Each structure stands twice: as structure tokens, then as C-alpha cells.
Amino acid sequence: MTSHCDTLATRLTGVGRSAVAVIGLRGPRAAQCVDECFVPASNASPAMQPGQVRYGTWKSRQDVPGESIVLTPMPDGGFEIHGHGGEAAVNAILASLNDRNVATVDASTWRRNESIIVTEAEHVLQRCVTGQQAAVALDQTRGALVQWCEHWIERLQLAHDSNAPLAQQTVLLDQLHQDARTVCSHGEQGVRLIEPRRLVLAGPPNVGKSSLMNQIVGFRRSITHDSAGTTRDVLQCDTVIAGVPVRLSDTAGIRETAHLTESGASIEREGIRRASLAIETADLLLIVCQPSTLDQRAEFRNELPISNQTIVLEVLNKSDLLVEHERSSFIGIKHQTIASEDDDPGIGKLMNTLAGHLLSTLPPRHSPVPISQRQQDLALRLCQANSFDAANASLKELLTGVAP
Structure with missing residues (x-):
């Protein structure tokens, strides 16, 4: 049904069988229609702010059961009506609005006056x-x-x-x-809302970066081995942490190449070059060391091409190799992990820190945001x-x- 009414309704979700359908309602009579048809399930204050939700029943007449819905006011004074996706339920709500001089329009008419x-x-x-x-x-x-x-x-x-x-x-x-x-x-x-955040692991060879990556991702994505230099390329894996998409990169261990043959050094240098590129563009950088390389971590960090926008966390992996008298000396390193153990509490602490930093890279809710x-x-x-x-x-x- 269409007309020249100034209050409009449309089905915002696709036509067909679905669990939930969303009906848009806007115009000068929208609030009056809600007052006449919506019966909230609780006795909460009827005043609602845009974005809030209220569960209840949409009743077109007192002698019919009505449809269970969730009602959400919009910033423009309109409403979204979320209900059962079946055609009978949707048509019943739209018919009740038509009875109140609300025009049902198609999506193109509904969006005609919308901003780009x-x-x-x-x-x-x-x-x-x-x-x-x-x-x-x-x-x-x-x-x-x-x-x-x-x-x-x-x-x-x-x-x-x-x-x-x-x-x-x-x-x-x-x-x-x-x-x-x-x-x-x-x-x-x-503007980066739909891009995965770049989380990069860097460190000397054989400090357990690949094992740590496996723990963060939750399955064996990287190849691990006790010998140094197993990772010779940047291995990548997409995952989600705290609702934020993440592209995790496990880089080649960065070390001197003078002791290698020319062919070996060439492969090593290419791995290091790719690792450096990943580090330059990282949103979060985990600098991983182990007890035997702790005294080198400051020098190692200074040699990395770290952007001023990159969040850097230091991780002491293989912390079980610390002897007792050394532990007090390294208490300043917040994150100490044993990536080879599935139930290591240090991994859980690290994941909580990563979640906090990643959530901070998203824009705030309920605010004007260019996307x-x-x-x-x-x-x-x-x-x-x-x-x-x-x-x-x-x-x-x-x-x-x-x-x-």
C-alpha cells in the first residue's frame, strides 16, 4: 500500500522466511502509533532514549493477542520494530499501521530522502x-x-x-x-572499521614466537621446533579477539647473518626484510624474549622500525626457565608466559591486555563517526x-x- 501520507513504514529486512524481521516507522504520527499499539512487558517508565530497547507486545486491537516485539526509538524520532520474521506477523503489524493512516512504502522510497x-x-x-x-x-x-x-x-x-x-x-x-x-x-x-587490526610478534630466533601465536589463535597455525630460525617468512592468520578482527603475523627471528653461507644469508635477510615491513605497519607489536636473551631486549627493540602509532608490549616467554634468584630481577616485565603449556595463566593475562588495547582501536559508540x-x-x-x-x-x- 502506498499513499501521500507523511508517516511511513517499511520492512527493512529482506522478504522471506527468517527468524527476525525489522519494520521501520517514522514521521509525525509514529509516536502516536506506538502509544496506541505497543504494550511494554514491564512497568518501566514509558520515556525511552534513542538506541534503547523495550520488549513488549504490538496489539492492533484489544480483542487479538498481538505480536511479541522489541521496540527501539531512533535518533530521528522514528522507531524500529523487531519481531517474528514470518509474513503473517509482519503483515499484521503493517496492517495495524495502515489502519492509522501510515503508508507502507518500498525500500527505495524509504531511503529517497536519506543522507548519503x-x-x-x-x-x-x-x-x-x-x-x-x-x-x-x-x-x-x-x-x-x-x-x-x-x-x-x-x-x-x-x-x-x-x-x-x-x-x-x-x-x-x-x-x-x-x-x-x-x-x-x-x-x-x-575509516579502518572493517579492516583487521595488525598484531605482530617479533623477537630473536627460538624465543617461542610461533608457540605464542598458536596460543593466541587457539590452534596450531605456526610450525614450531627447538632449533633457531624455523620461521623464515611472515606467517599470517586471521582471528577475532574481544570482538575485534585481528590479522596476526608471526615474523622471522631477527639475528645476525654473518656466520651463514651466502645462499643461507640471502634467505635469512629476505625473512628479516619481510618481518621489518610487518613491524612498520603493526597496530600492536609483541616483542618476545626468553630468559637467555633478556639482556639484549633493549638493544633489539631499538633496532626495530617501530611507528609512533604502534602499541608495544614486551613478553617474557619460557618464563619457567628463570631460576628462582632471577625472578625478582624481571618482575618489571608485566607479561611472562609459558607458551608451550595450554593452561598457562600468563597467556590469559596477556589476552586480557590485548583485548583492552584492541577495543581502544574502535571508535566510541553512540557518537558521530566518519567511516x-x-x-x-x-x-x-x-x-x-x-x-x-x-x-x-x-x-x-x-x-x-x-x-x-
Whole structure:
């Protein structure tokens, strides 16, 4: 059913048999429809904030049982109705809305007036592989960045219409610059939202990097052996830690090659070159040593091509080889592991630290976050906007994708 009604509903999920269907509802009568049809399961306060969820029943008439749903208010004043995916349940909810002068529209009509930001966020959302990633993208499909742009367009327009004095305009632009810088700082993480974080293990040969990688990943991905130099290439494996996709790289042990034959040294140098490239681009770097190489760790670290943006953790592996009188000397190394033991508590402590650092690489929830390079470039332009006209132009291009 379609009409010229100003309140619209659509099925946001695909048509067909599924466990859950999502119906979108927005427009001036949306809240009234919810008041008339939604019966919450608890006696909690009826006031709800965008993003919150409330379980209950959707009842079109008092004489019918109704449909069990989860209701979520949206930032634009609309709602998402999550219910059973069967056609009968979906059609019953849509029919109850049609009875209240709400038009059911197709997806193209529903999205016709949406900002390009929402469209870009939906494309990113489709490529998310974890709930942590999807939650950030979903905030943007629900309008977090759109609302931020509209808020600033309105503030600038009000100041312009009231012929605000130059001093007041300068203060407002300064506030916009500060706000835009915060958004850009989130965007540095947002544009990489769907990329796996790069976690690299580096250290001298035979300190147990491959065994440690096996423990982190949870299965035997690397080849391990007691002889030094077993890993001669960068072995990679994708995994997820704390809901964050991770590309784990086990690098060649870095050591001197003067004692090797020319052919052996050539292979060794190539392994070290590839290890150095992986280290340069790491988000997190684990520098692994063992008791016999502890006195070399400072010199080893100084020789690595570590970026200023890389988080570095030192790990003392094979800590069971420490003799008793040595333990107090190395208490300053926070992470001490025995990667050859499956139930080593040091591995659990290391995983908790990795989880904390990886979660910090994701943008904050419920905040405006640029999640494409186009969005980030325009947000950066806002940081230097020197007039209301320049700021408005960047904000509107960010919203529409079209330069004024």
C-alpha cells in the first residue's frame, strides 16, 4: 500500500522466511502509533532514549493477542520494530499501521530522502564481521553523524539569520572547529572499521614466537621446533579477539647473518626484510624474549622500525626457565608466559591486555563517526573552515555527497 501520507513504514529486512524481521516507522504520527499499539512487558517508565530497547507486545486491537516485539526509538524520532520474521506477523503489524493512516512504502522510497552518509554506513555495515564493528556502523545508519551535521547547519543558520556580531561568529566557528577535531579523531579509527587490526610478534630466533601465536589463535597455525630460525617468512592468520578482527603475523627471528653461507644469508635477510615491513605497519607489536636473551631486549627493540602509532608490549616467554634468584630481577616485565603449556595463566593475562588495547582501536559508540575516507576528508576540511559559508558548504557536501 502506498499513499501521500507523511508517516511511513517499511520492512527493512529482506522478504522471506527468517527468524527476525525489522519494520521501520517514522514521521509525525509514529509516536502516536506506538502509544496506541505497543504494550511494554514491564512497568518501566514509558520515556525511552534513542538506541534503547523495550520488549513488549504490538496489539492492533484489544480483542487479538498481538505480536511479541522489541521496540527501539531512533535518533530521528522514528522507531524500529523487531519481531517474528514470518509474513503473517509482519503483515499484521503493517496492517495495524495502515489502519492509522501510515503508508507502507518500498525500500527505495524509504531511503529517497536519506543522507548519503546513511547509504555509505549501510555498505560498511554489510561488510562487518563482528558485533563490535557492526554496532559502530549501525550507529551511523541510525543517524549519529547525520544528526551532528544537521545540528551544526542549524546553529550556523540561526547565527546568520540573527545577524550575529563578528565576535560571536568567531566563537561559534571555534566551537565548530573543536567539535570537528573530535569527530576527526574518531574518524581515524572509523575509516579502518572493517579492516583487521595488525598484531605482530617479533623477537630473536627460538624465543617461542610461533608457540605464542598458536596460543593466541587457539590452534596450531605456526610450525614450531627447538632449533633457531624455523620461521623464515611472515606467517599470517586471521582471528577475532574481544570482538575485534585481528590479522596476526608471526615474523622471522631477527639475528645476525654473518656466520651463514651466502645462499643461507640471502634467505635469512629476505625473512628479516619481510618481518621489518610487518613491524612498520603493526597496530600492536609483541616483542618476545626468553630468559637467555633478556639482556639484549633493549638493544633489539631499538633496532626495530617501530611507528609512533604502534602499541608495544614486551613478553617474557619460557618464563619457567628463570631460576628462582632471577625472578625478582624481571618482575618489571608485566607479561611472562609459558607458551608451550595450554593452561598457562600468563597467556590469559596477556589476552586480557590485548583485548583492552584492541577495543581502544574502535571508535566510541553512540557518537558521530566518519567511516569512509570521503567523510573523513570533509570533516578535516571543517576543522579549517574560516567562514560560515565555507563551513556550511562542507557540512552540506558531507550530508549529500554533492558540492554546493
